[in-house]
Amino acid sequence: MGVKALLLDEKDTVATCMDGAGEGDVVTCIGTASRQVLCVQAIPPCHKIALKDMQENEDVYKYGQVIGRTTQVIREGALVWHENLVGFERDYETELL
Amino acid sequence: MNYMGYKRAEGRSGIRNHVLILPTCGCASETARMVASQVQGSINVIINTGCADVQANTDLTQRVLTGFALNPNVFAVVIIGLGCETVGHRELQQKIQSETSKPVCSFGIQEEGGTLKTAAKAAAQARLFVQQASMQQRVPCDLGDILLGLECGGSDATSGVAANPALGLVCDRLIDEGGSSMLSETIEFIGAEHILAKRAIDKTVHNQIIQICKEYEEHLASAGQSCRAGQPTPGNKEGGLSTLEEKSLGCIKKGGSRPIVEVLQEAMRPTKHGAIIMDTPGYDIASITSMVAGGCQLVAFTTGRGTPTGIALAPVIKITANKQTYRNMEDNMDIDVSSIIDGTQSLQQGADTIFDEMLAVANGKITKAEAFGFSDVCIDHVCRFV
Numbered sequence: 001m002g003v004k005a006l007l008l009d010e011k012d013t014v015a016t017c018m019d020g021a022g023e024g025d026v027v028t029c030i031g032t033a034s035r036q037v038l039c040v041q042a043i044p045p046c047h048k049i050a051l052k053d054m055q056e057n058e059d060v061y062k063y064g065q066v067i068g069r070t071t072q073v074i075r076e077g078a079l080v081w082h083e084n085l086v087g088f089e090r091d092y093e094t095e096l097l
Numbered sequence: 098m099n100y101m102g103y104k105r106a107e108g109r110s111g112i113r114n115h116v117l118i119l120p121t122c123g124c125a126s127e128t129a130r131m132v133a134s135q136v137q138g139s140i141n142v143i144i145n146t147g148c149a150d151v152q153a154n155t156d157l158t159q160r161v162l163t164g165f166a167l168n169p170n171v172f173a174v175v176i177i178g179l180g181c182e183t184v185g186h187r188e189l190q191q192k193i194q195s196e197t198s199k200p201v202c203s204f205g206i207q208e209e210g211g212t213l214k215t216a217a218k219a220a221a222q223a224r225l226f227v228q229q230a231s232m233q234q235r236v237p238c239d240l241g242d243i244l245l246g247l248e249c250g251g252s253d254a255t256s257g258v259a260a261n262p263a264l265g266l267v268c269d270r271l272i273d274e275g276g277s278s279m280l281s282e283t284i285e286f287i288g289a290e291h292i293l294a295k296r297a298i299d300k301t302v303h304n305q306i307i308q309i310c311k312e313y314e315e316h317l318a319s320a321g322q323s324c325r326a327g328q329p330t331p332g333n334k335e336g337g338l339s340t341l342e343e344k345s346l347g348c349i350k351k352g353g354s355r356p357i358v359e360v361l362q363e364a365m366r367p368t369k370h371g372a373i374i375m376d377t378p379g380y381d382i383a384s385i386t387s388m389v390a391g392g393c394q395l396v397a398f399t400t401g402r403g404t405p406t407g408i409a410l411a412p413v414i415k416i417t418a419n420k421q422t423y424r425n426m427e428d429n430m431d432i433d434v435s436s437i438i439d440g441t442q443s444l445q446q447g448a449d450t451i452f453d454e455m456l457a458v459a460n461g462k463i464t465k466a467e468a469f470g471f472s473d474v475c476i477d478h479v480c481r482f483v
Binding site for chain 2: 016044045047048062065068087095097
């Protein structure tokens with residue numbers, strides 16, 4: 001039984017490691033799609049692992065939705081959290097019908 | 098579907114039969130507590146407002162006080178006033194009695210000559226009400242009478258993937274049975290408001306959902322503040338929720354999928370049946386206060402990190418999908434749905450567990466927060482005291 005992470009939508013670029021993961025672990029995503037990713041940095045329980053290399057200022061997807069933008073380059077298999085991910089202002093006017 | 102509850106002369110049935118000792122303001126709160134401590138079967142609330150406030154704050158406080166008294170879980174009300182507050186005990190009594198035939202009486206501390214004299218008279222009255230309440234039997238009531246308040250707090254990554262979606266299924270089932278749910282915490286819509294708005298029954302409700310988020314941010318900006326300073330909370334971040342968007346996308350899942358029929362101001366009572374939204378802060382105790390004032394007889398509260406919150410007027414059922422949290426805080430957690438995350442239980446099975454517990458609590462089962470006699474109340478504020 002390997003280390004598992006929850007992948008909530010096919011569009012997602014992060015998966016949630018419910019029990020955490022250690023550097024060097026092969027993390028198996030379960031949920032809407034199955035794939036594997038090599039963990040390159042310790043992921044605390046309930047935190048997110050990057051499923052791809054990300055540039056600075058890149059949209060990050062969870063639930064198939066944008067949950068924020070990266071503030072730095074993030075490697076595939078690294079931790080994505082509040083230290084390298086920020087939210088952004090909403091554009092409410094465009095959402096009104 | 099039926100449950101066993103208390104019929105009320107006006108409107109919806111109650112799941113509890115409380116005698117409420119209700120202070121008009123902060124200054125009367127401790128005397129009210131003394132009265133409740135003398136009379137088994139009565140409950141009190143601590144009110145932090147009620148005087149030295151701008152009109153908008155006064156309006157909100159009065160809606161909460163009146164709403165508490167009118168909540169179907171309340172059999173009778175003993176009001177304790179001071180005597181020089183913005184809205185005195187007689188006025189509050191009149192306002193409540195203009196909307197209900199339930200027994201209401203009131204006393205003023207200055208008028209009676211201090212706390213002990215007031216407490217003696219009020220306790221005698223409360224004792225009478227408690228005896229009357231004890232004579233009322235539970236009878237079959239329509240589950241459609243239930244207005245379920247939805248809350249999440251101390252959220253972590255388990256909330257949005259398991260506890261909240263399971264509660265969402267509970268809401269859908271309750272609404273299909275003719276009942277209603279109330280989703281609140283506007284701040285925790287931000288980042289997901291465009292998805293929530295898709296559930297609106299019409300264009301007006303759609304735009305109201307967007308508008309309450311926009312206006313909340315503008316309101317804070319007018320005081321030079323941003324909601325993103327306090328949201329996500331440090332505990333949310335430690336629990337793997339990095340941005341307000343991520344938190345909100347998980348939060349709204351507890352509201353289910355049925356059409357949203359009405360958007361209410363804080364502490365207002367719904368005029369429609371079905372999925373209701375109330376515009377409240379994300380601060381759990383403030384939003385629960387407003388939802389119970391809006392008539393919720395019951396609150397379902399999902400949490401990742403654990404919380405003890407309870408309000409004396411209405412049972413708060415604590416649900417977690419974090420196994421460690423359930424073990425760590427079993428004193429406070431009512432339901433463990435962590436097996437959804439283990440994969441040993443489906444989301445639907447988790448929802449059924451919550452629904453069954455909700456029904457048991459409606460029928461009279463005491464929640465853990467009720468067993469401890471918890472009475473958390475916080476009335477939201479539009480701006481500073483004056």
